[in-house]
Amino acid sequence: MEAIGVWVFQKEIIKLLLITGFLYLGMIHPLRQHIEEIIDLTDDEFEFVLSHFEPIKKRKHQYLVQEGEFVKKEYWILKGCVKSYFLDDNGKEHILRFAMEHWWITDYESFVKQTPSKIYIDCLENCELLYISFENRDKLTAQMHKMERFWSKKSKFGRIALQNRILSLLKNSAKERYDLLLEQYPKLFQRVPKKLIASYLGVSRETLSRLDS
Amino acid sequence: MEAIGVWVFQKEIIKLLLITGFLYLGMIHPLRQHIEEIIDLTDDEFEFVLSHFEPIKKRKHQYLVQEGEFVKKEYWILKGCVKSYFLDDNGKEHILRFAMEHWWITDYESFVKQTPSKIYIDCLENCELLYISFENRDKLTAQMHKMERFWSKKSKFGRIALQNRILSLLKNSAKERYDLLLEQYPKLFQRVPKKLIASYLGVSRETLSRLDS
DNA sequence: CTAAAATGGTGACATACGTCCTTACCCACA
DNA sequence: TGTGGGTAAGGACGTATGTCACCATTTTAG
DSSP states (O other), rough: OOOHHHHHHHHHHHHHHHTTTTTOOSSOOOHHHHHHHSOOHHHHHHHHHHEEEEEEEEEOOOOOOTTOOOOOEEEEEEEOOOOEEOOTTTTOEEEEEEEOTTTTEOHHHHHHHHHSSSEEEESOOOOEEEEEHHHHHHHHHHHHHHHEEEEEEEHHHHHHHHHHHHHHHHOOOOOHHHHHHHHOOOHHHHHHHHHHHHHHHHHHHHHHHHHOO | OHHHHHHHHHHHHHHHHHHHTTOSSSSOOHHEEEEHTTSSOOOOHHHHTTTEEEEEETTTEEEEOOOOOOOEEEEEEOOHHHOEEETTTTTEEEEEEEETTEEEOOOOHHHHOBBBOOOEESSSSOEEEEEHHHHHHHHHHHHHHHHHHHHHHHHHHHHHHHHHHHHHHHOHHHHHHHHHHHHOOHHEHHHHHHHHHHHHTTHHHHHHHHOOO
């Protein structure tokens, strides 16, 4: 009995290692693939990068970030889907953005300025994540200029995406924004409730459900 | 007569040098002040940085960026005020942002991705600017890690500002957005026409003029 | 398995906002 | 001195969207 218990335990460990990518049998680690879309890495360099991350699992409805908290981690999603949002004075929820597999997420305002967070991030599904702490990110960028370039580029692209969202909020009608989102992220509509999509688009749930016509 | 002409010409040059900060008599160059809010520079380092910039003057209504153009410069405003905006399918103008003294401006999307610009930037007043070319910015960041840190930080703060604008577009009414803008940039209301403020806030000119009540 | 909660569609109604219009004002320039 | 362009205010009207209410399903949690 004892022996079987240990075996099951080991299997769980191996499974976890596989999922989080710390043991990849002949496959390229998804984080490496992701980073190499922008910069090239040797095996050793990737090992070094990865050693600054920790794996973590979260269940649906669990928080990654809560309002008032000092955010000290940036997350990279291996599996699952999360929402980042804030509550207005009436307690109404407004979606800032969603994030899915291979997206980065954190509260950058709190992360960069080291101020208490104004937002929440929580899991819409059970999630498997890698996170890097503020300190490790600093260390890594200081020791590895390539990674500073990587994050710098990511930051620039993130900024452009935000600008385009503002552009869309200013110029497009609710219906147009709906169509654009559906075109760009069709998967999203199968994974997250419509009322969250409505909140992301800045319209009421009722209005959204009347847009299809 | 000839001599006087030369003298007037020299005076103009000196004036230009003074204005653009290439000749600062015992004063700290405003660009240096600006950069040193984030990183420290020695005299030589600042000289080196400045040598990558060029001064330029633009009159009211002149363009810095036009739609369809490949943007190869980033501008820093010494004096004046500009708007960045785009035109929708109906030719309606939507203000992305304003920029005034000591602000950076360009079309980052075109600048970073090297794609044709979707936006216009033009002068609301006569402007005095410094610009840095794409190539010089690359050179400078490659040779001077400090400046890469500077721009990286700027980029992060820019991103946070954009996120907060989205936040505001989602949660605040037109009236609230108006009050917030008035509180944050009271100068703007003395310098730019109300119809542009309306466009920035995402409401019609008529609606804006009715908000005061 | 069942009860409770969340989701999603729709109707009735109120209202904020856009659109179109006229009027008035200021100021640069002929 | 007049004239035209840019700016701003406000009236009239239509429409898109929010709000509240109700109900039918589906999903979740105990």
